[in-house]
Amino acid sequence: MASELISVRNLRVSFGSDAGTAKVLDGVDLAIRAGEIRGLVGESGCGKTTLARAILGILPRNSARIESGEIRFGGRDLLTLPESALASEVRGREIVYIPQDPSTAFNPVFTIGTQIDDLMRFKSPLLRGGADDRQGFFNSYPRERRAADRARVLELLRLVQLPNPEAVLRKYPHEVSGGQRQRLMIAMALLPEPKLVIADEPTTALDVTVQAQILKLLKQLARERGVAVLFTTHDLGAAYEICDRITVMYAGQEVEEAPVDGFFERPSHPYTRKLLDSLPSSEAGIRGIAGEIPRLIDPPPGCRFHPRCERATGICRTERPPPEAVDALHSVRCHHRLSATEPAS
Amino acid sequence: MKTLVLIVNRLIWFFPTVLGLLAIVFFISHVIPADPAAFVAGENATPETIAAIRARLGLDQPLHIQFVRYIEAILEGDMGRSIFTGRPVAEDLMSRLPATLELTLVTIVVASLIGIPLGVVSALKRNSWLDHALRVVTIAGLAIASFWFAILLQLLFSMRLGITPLSGRIEGWGPEPITGFYVIDALILWDMEILWDALHHMILPVATLALPAAATIVRFTRAGVLNALESNYVLYETAMGYPRRLVIWKYVLRNALIGTVTQIGLIFGILLAGAVVVEAVFDWPGLGLFAVNAILSSDYNAVMGFTLIAGTMFIVVNLVVDILQGMIDPRETR
Known part of the structure; x- marks a missing residue:
């Protein structure tokens, strides 16, 4: 289909271990259209997370092996793209990630603000096509862009209904609730204005009462911005709530x-x-x-x-x-x- | 603000800990079967003379009264007189403390500057030839006896190659002490000759002490980095395309350093103990050499004074480590 945003074709991934080679993905096809919310459902161990990580290019390098297949995205095959290009041009820009457990995905020893600042420093939409598009440890973060980025951050934190965003930025991850952490993760995913969000069981680690709010929020923001979502879950109810299409x-x-x-x-x-x-x-x-x-x-x-x-x-x-x-x-x-x-x- | 609360919290514990140290030093010196009064009185003293000296030293008083007097004296800076040098122990200790502290602190800095980056690289290149080579070096560094290594260094660099001084802290008398730290004094006086000479004399003793210290730091940093690399936050940061160097040298390193800083605190204690040996080999006029002489000449007041100073330094280092820990890891803050 012409409007396909990403298409995975015949993807085979295996994991080596002492017990043998596990064929975790066996010729998987998956095509997602721009703006579509796609559910990826199945039991634990069916390969949902492996597929999500393969798209992001973050499979463990020493154990996982991509046997065959391609992942077409924006006219390129992500599987043949060098790691440096994936890290700087794709991940965190075009394709972003919402993790399963927001309490361990935040770095415990830095404030939330620091972690968001570093994200914006390298992934801000203001960088796109700009002159200092390079990545590096010592790259400067010009004051004007920093201020503009900060305004965007605060606006988005309000959109994900975080009370008192300025205060939240000064806090450490362990000082906010699980639901707030996942709202922050959603905000961080949307800040770079990506085309595709990979949400890997984003509500599994949350209380049931919070799950529904988070799903609603994710759906609403993705719709408003026309962002596609790949939502892996083993919860069919959650998939029904937010998805356009479901892949089993x-x-x-x-x-x-x-x-x-x-x-x-x-x-x-x-x-x-x-x-x-x-x-x-x-x-x-x-x-x-x-x-x-x-x-x-x-x-x-x-x-x-x-x-x-x-x-x-x-x-x-x-x-x-x-x-x-x-x-x-x-x-x-x-x-x-x-x-x-x-x-x- | 949080840091201030943390510092105050830890400081509150400082004084009881020092009191505990005083009690230990005092009671250990009083369970030793030797009788200081008899020692002072000399070999041919009559029992009456010994009793008189005992009364003069307050040794005939009950133990708790003696303890209170001991603390009072310490608070006034009085640690008694050394029978070996004949000078007040406190004065002797204070004149030698900077030499040992300078050696120890420079060692810690050198060992950290070498050990932390090597630990990170070793973890990143796990099971590479570099990692294996470092493992051999670190195990060797921990296993080698420091007095033997010190002598080897002297033989090679001072005797055969003649590029480092054999021993001592400086040529001649050294600068008039301002702080007693020659490096700092040289900088205050802005005398590059003294600075160079002091650093030159430090090379071998620092190398001796830094080898096992750096080995420990490499091993703990490596383990900490490997642990952090497995974490969910590194997976997340990678998935979001944070630059690799930023992830390693900022996000991973700070987590890995939590364990390393604890080790550096412990290393400091080991260095103080090791200084006794290394100072003897290099004729370094520090506390270690003083302690060796004091023990060999049964100089009670000096031994007690040294024990107290060494213990206090260790408590201070632990305090600093605790505070650093709290600053690195916000979850520690209470």
């Missing part, structure tokens, strides 16, 4: 991609269906999914879900199904996909 991952493979309505009303992949069925409800109580997540060191061939799938046949064991369109925005990778009329299992 299972054991390192993406299995279904659907607009949020289609996802909840017409799941086409047996795994998606089971995932939805596993949501606790008053009639059914809590239901799990039979079987276990496969070991990624020695994963099942073909569709990795086949050992747990009632519909699996011979072809599922040998061939990974190609993406098939259910409708214009909805596609699924299954040899035996569910039709819309089929009743829940």
Whole structure:
């Protein structure tokens, strides 16, 4: 699609360890359009975080290996870009990050203000195309730009509804609440005016009461600014709250991609269906999914879900199904996909 | 403001700690079976003479009264008279303290300037040839006995190459003491010749003391940096494209230094102990040499005075470390 902001194609990532090589991402495709809020859902260990970090280029260098694939963004393949270019031109500028646990993502021994100042010093939108676009430890931070940046920071801190922003900047991370820290993380993500926000389970570490506010805030600000979001979560409710489209991952493979309505009303992949069925409800109580997540060191061939799938046949064991369109925005990778009329299992 | 609260908080503990030190010094010197009165009286003294001297020294009083008198005397700066030099102990100590402090402080600065960057680089280049080489050097540096290393340095640089002085603190008498720190005095007098001479004499003793100190600093900095590199904040800072050098030398280093600063405090204590040996080898006119002479000549007042001064310096260093710690790590502030 022409309006694709980022497109990941056939990405394979493996992690080496003493026990063997874990094939954590197995030919993942993912395309996100400008301004779209995309959910990436799946169980723990399905590769959501690895995919998010691969896009940012921050996979651990000594254990992770990119076997194949490309990540097209702004006419370039991020996987072939040198680290220095990624760090200075992409990360923190075009693509930003909201971490899972804001209490450990802040550096504990510097004030919040210092950390935001350093971000703006190198990533301020005022730098774009400017003369001193270089990065360096000793680069000067001209007073006029500093003042303009400070005004932006305070404005955004107000937008994320932090009371008394000036005081917050003087505080240390441990002196503000978890919810405030995540509001700060959202503000820091938006300050460089990026095109894509990678939010890796941004609410998992927060109290349930705070989660909804943070999600609402993230959605509202992303919408207003036309920023795309890749939101990884294992919380289907959270995904429903804020996403336009949802991609489901299972054991390192993406299995279904659907607009949020289609996802909840017409799941086409047996795994998606089971995932939805596993949501606790008053009639059914809590239901799990039979079987276990496969070991990624020695994963099942073909569709990795086949050992747990009632519909699996011979072809599922040998061939990974190609993406098939259910409708214009909805596609699924299954040899035996569910039709819309089929009743829940 | 926070720093001020911190400093006041730590200062409150300073005085009880010093009182504890005084008690330890006093009681240790009084459980030693030797009788100072008999010692002062000499070999052929009659019991009556000894009793008279005991009364004069106040040794016939109950222990708690003696302790109170001891503290009173200390508060007046009176540590008794040295039987070896015949001069007041306090005066002797104060004239020698700057020599030892100068040596120790310069050693700490040199060891930190070498050890901290090497520790960071060693962590960044983990398991490279540089890291392995540094590991060998640091283990060797901790294992080598300082008196032996000092003699080796003298043999090579003073005797064979003749590029450093063999011993002493300065040629001749040195400048008229202002602070007693030759480097500072030379700067005050703006006398480059004295400055150079003082620094020149410092090279070998500082090298001897700095080797194990720098080794410890390298190892703790390396561990601290590795620990910080694994942290979530480094992942976040990397993900947000903070320049690598900024992440390492500002954000990582400050976290890593929390452990290193504690070590530097401990190293200071080790250096004071090590100074006794190194000052003897280099004939350095400091507290260490004084203490050795005092112990060898059973000079009680001098030994007690040295113990008190060394202990007090250690308490002061710990106080400074505590305050620095609080300034580096805001979570420590209470």
